[in-house]
Amino acid sequence: MALRVNGVHHEVDLDHRVTLLDTLREHLDLTGAKKGCDHGQCGACTVLVEGRRANSCLLLAVALHGCEITTVEGLAGPDETLHPLQRAFMEHDAFQCGYCTPGQLCSAVGALREAAAGHPSHATAAAALAVPGPAALSAEEVRERLSGNLCRCGAYPAIVRAVTDAGADAAATAAGAEVTP
Ligand code: FES
Numbered sequence: 001m002a003l004r005v006n007g008v009h010h011e012v013d014l015d016h017r018v019t020l021l022d023t024l025r026e027h028l029d030l031t032g033a034k035k036g037c038d039h040g041q042c043g044a045c046t047v048l049v050e051g052r053r054a055n056s057c058l059l060l061a062v063a064l065h066g067c068e069i070t071t072v073e074g075l076a077g078p079d080e081t082l083h084p085l086q087r088a089f090m091e092h093d094a095f096q097c098g099y100c101t102p103g104q105l106c107s108a109v110g111a112l113r114e115a116a117a118g119h120p121s122h123a124t125a126a127a128a129l130a131v132p133g134p135a136a137l138s139a140e141e142v143r144e145r146l147s148g149n150l151c152r153c154g155a156y157p158a159i160v161r162a163v164t165d166a167g168a169d170a171a172a173t174a175a176g177a178e179v180t181p
C-alpha cells in the first residue's frame with residue numbers, strides 16, 4: 001500500500017491489522033506521534049489525515065491507502081521554520097516532559113482549521129452559532145476543542161494560552177488578507 005507522509009511518498013507491505021501509529025513508528029521511523037494508551041483515550045498519537053486530526057492508534061493503515069498524512073515532523077516548513085503553534089508552545093513553555101506535545105500540536109492545528117472553517121464546538125455560545133464564519137477561540141473554546149488530548153504533567157494552562165495566542169494571530173492574519181486587495 002502507498003501513503004504520503006509529510007509530503008514524501010512511501011510504499012509499505014503490511015499486515016492488514018497494523019495501525020497507522022505503528023506504521024509511522026515501526027515502519028517509517030517517524031516516532032513523533034506517541035503511543036500513550038493505544039485505545040483512543042489520550043490523544044498522544046494524534047496526526048492529521050487529509051488535513052483532519054485523528055487518533056492514529058485507532059486507524060488501520062490499510063484503510064488509508066493513498067492518503068496524505070501529516071505528523072509533528074511535518075509541521076515545520078521546508079526550511080525548518082517552525083509552525084506558528086510550535087513557536088507559541090515554546091514561547092509559553094507549554095510542556096514539561098513533552099510526551100503529549102506532538103499530539104497536542106497536531107490536534108491544535110486541526111482545531112484551528114476547524115474553527116476557521118466555522119465548525120462550532122460544545123463550548124460555542126448559542127449566539128455565535130447564528131453568525132456564520134470563523135469561530136472565535138476563547139480559552140474555554142480551546143479547552144473544549146483540545147479536551148481529547150491529555151497531559152499527565154498538567155501543562156494545560158500554558159497549552160491553552162499558546163493555542164489561544166496562535167489562534168488569535170491566525171485570525172488576525174486571515175482578516176488582514178481579506179481586506180488586502
Ligand atoms: S495512543 Fe492513541 S489515543 Fe492514546
Ligand code: FES
Nearest residue numbers: 096098151152153
Ligand atoms: S508535557 Fe508531559 S505529558 Fe504533557
